[in-house]
Amino acid sequence: MSSQSADPARRIVARLDRLLPAITGLLTDGGHQRRVTEAAGRVLTTATSRPAVALLAESGGDDRLVSHHVWAPLLGDGAAGLTPARTTIGYVTTVRLNPVAAERAAIRGASVSFLTHAHVLECRTRLLGQVGDSPAGDAADVDWPAALELARSWWSGADSARQAGIAELAALYRAQIFAERFLGRDGVRIRLDAVHHATMPVRWGGASGGRLPFPDTGGAGPYEADQDLGQNVLHRVLPVVRRVVVDVDVPQERWPIGEDGLDLIDLPLLDPRLRTGRADWLIEAELATAGAVVTIDGSQREAEKLLVQLRTPTPLTLPGPDSYLVLRDGSALAGMRADICERGQAACLTERGRRTGAAYDEFRRTVRRVVVALDESPLAAAPPPAPAEMRVRDLLARIGAELSAMTADVERGIAGPADGHDGGATPYAALRQWVTAQIYAWPQWPVLFSALRNHVLAPGTRYADEMPATPEVFEMRFRALARDIPEACARVIDAAVDGWLRRWAVRLSLLRTEFFEMVVPLRDSTDKTVGQLRRGVQINWIADLPRPEPVAPAATAVRAAFPLDPARHLPWHPAAGRAGGNGRHLMTIMRVRRELVVAAQRIAEEQLATALTARIEAVRRELRMQQQVHQRADTHVRALFGDEPGGPVISPQAVARRIEDLLDRADAEDER
Structure with a gap:
């Protein structure tokens, strides 16, 4: 069986490649063309997305590891630079594995992707709902000045957990100002050590005594779009970084993941003391793109509960009553790697096929809506412009x-x-x-x-x-x-x-x-x-x-x-x-x-x-x-x-019939 016939996403792409040029070649209205092309683009983006397995870890206490400490033992000595010198939280790391004919892993480079304006507003709404007294729906209608004013009014009466959420709200606001010209951008090159030094270490335990002042909300941004993302800049813009992407070459004998490659996504840590609206949004958004997830549970089984709540993709839970104890045993990581390569990648390909099929169904619905619009066009309509x-x-x-x-x-x-x-x-x-x-x-x-x-x-x-x-x-x-x-x-x-x-x-x-x-x-x-x-x-x-x-x-x-x-x-x-x-x-x-x-x-x-x-x-x-x-x-x-006359004019209704015929023939080919 060929790889294309085994992968439903590739079959859909092949079908779309035959269908799309014929449809767009019939359309002369720019709006119709744009809607059909954009819908097809969403299918292609989904079908070509890399398989992704997420790592979701629950805090185990003061002396426990967090998930990114598995990188060195899981990938080998060549990937030791993935692990910071100190335990950090608050950002997503996507390790992009590329199998090569080599004996040890090697880090090729790193980049960051930023939240969009819409993502920042979603995180702000989550934070307001977490630290405030009003429902999240009401928080969605609040702008930044009103949000900061509300946070200031809550500050004096807030406990340490709510004050931490308010501090993150202020940090998100400042970061948006500094990173205004970076929002929505992908693939901005960085040095990995700059990320490690720009993040804040985990500080377990209660806050120090005394009433803290309200966080500073000033910012002198924005940085220029060609600004070098060094440690100091990253420290200011990190709250609006969606993910840190690290390209790693891995030995193909140890990682038989095929030409599609594989992404390992390290999510923010699950801990009641560290949960924030922004971290929750990042976890849910990244899980929605993953095909499988490795859960590293602690005693409260928070990761398992979250997966049940979100109905996320296939879980690959580590064996044993305490996942952190398993991680300390290097032999267990070999089994974890095999599980990721076999069950994890298979689950990712299945999920990618399902999402591609859903995107293709939406493409067909878009084409059908265009057909209806063409049918409803005036019979004596003038030929549309080019x-x-x-x-x-x-x-x-x-x-x-x-x-x-x-x-x-x-x-x-x-x-x-x-x-x-x-x-x-x-x-x-x-x-x-x-x-x-x-x-x-x-x-x-x-x-x-x-x-x-x-x-x-x-x-x-x-x-x-x-x-x-x-x-x-x-x-x-x-x-x-x-x-x-x-x-x-x-x-x-x-x-x-x-x-x-x-x-x-x-x-x-x-x-x-x-x-x-x-x-x-x-x-x-x-x-x-x-x-x-x-x-x-x-x-x-x-x-x-x-x-x-x-x-x-x-x-x-x-x-x-x-x-x-x-x-x-x-x-x-x-x-x-x-x-x-x-x-x-x-x-x-x-x-x-x-x-x-x-x-x-x-x-x-x-x-x-x-x-x-x-x-x-x-x-x-x-x-x-x-x-x-x-x-x-x-x-x-x-x-x-110029005033050159156009070619022969085809009525919108005739175009609609031709497009319907193309769809019917595509359906007949799928049934064979």
Whole structure:
């Protein structure tokens, strides 16, 4: 019997390889093609998945091993690096076995796969349900700020177990921030020793005395997508790592697992003191992909109970009343390896065939739904456009939607109170800081502060002759500052626009990639249509728009805003007539300086409001024009694809009949 006939998954793939090209060749609607192709892709992914046997261990106490300590005795001395120097928990290790003609095992490399955004939210929901008082269904509707606020309210009254769950919730939040650009990625290369050192050791026993502070939820991420995943980075992002994958060459004489290979999946440890919502989710998710599972039970038989609860694949329980004692006997591991190679791999292939069959059934249902949709199409329907044309239309529509969002966001995004640049300051806050710094730098203040004795200006001091007596010197500097305000406004607005553009450039990055892959190759790079459309995804031209010329505030307005009376002496001058020396006190100097700052800031804010309004209107006007360009999809499609007539048109109903015939013939072949 051939290997293909013995493996139901391979038979299904062979059937799909014959059926899929014929079906997609008949479909001209891009949406129908995409649905059928995606369903077929799920079949192929399931059918080609590697056989996987999971290792599920229950804690046996302070002096017991955990499951990853079986690697060295199970695989041989060449795989000793799989075992960390200290006992660790909290992550999944997938050991990918590749049989080779060698005498000892060897580690080839390691990589990590990250949780997706959806996975992170599922783990968050589990954690909230574990440490909170509300059902998990209610926790699913809570966003991150609300989740952290709830956790903070529970913290003071939580016992050590709930506090551990809250601490993991905070760690999950921080890790998501740091790993934002890694989420959903597979095969990110790492050094295995970096993983071992990045994890935290198991700490058995109760918490130390005293009330712990609420965990830190700050994070300065995200890391760049090309960041080297060293020990320090891995330590921060480990809560959102789904699995660590290690490729290991093993002697094929000891591991007769065939060309499919085999994955051994080490799951997080089962222990009531260490159970978390995230670990539970990882265990259930990985067990759902495994074809068999080796249980390493302790006295409470937690692994056995969990398998019964989840109805997971074939269990391969180690013999004996205490699995940990069996693991210490090296001869028992030889039997364990044989059981994995024979019963475990057979169970994996059977389970893979079952899942592939289920995926193929869903593929057929998808095709049947497409057939129904074709039958319900209008009889006189116009011939659908080519798939490439539909993809370009869809892309232009999505770019137009983003330009519409930018147009609506421009005023809020550039001038809104939440918009920040240069460390988080809004345009108004940045300008106020600049004004304050300018006034604080005037040389009169050091003279006055140096003449203070016990917070009072003392007559006859070293700097007494240099102290300003009238507001004239302050008024002169106030006018000079007012002349510099327009240029300062321009710098602040430029910084705000640059920050706003950077955020939108990141948001448009995927559309920009699609544009250069899909539209640019259709025409020469100098083509007028391509150039017009490119401006919708390359928005750096906004920074080069003409800027309104800065206009200095009117001299009369500056004089009116100056807060000091030019005809009177300053409060600390003897001629000012202040009783008791109050005018010479430090607080009087501070008050005068503050009045000058507030007056100058008021002028600056009025100037900024005028300049910002003009800049916003210029940007918004250009964005509207670019949005209108993308709305002329018919014109652009004709310019990109031309007006050549298509081939002979087949009605949707005729296509539906042909697809049904293909399905019927495939069924007849399966019955033979």
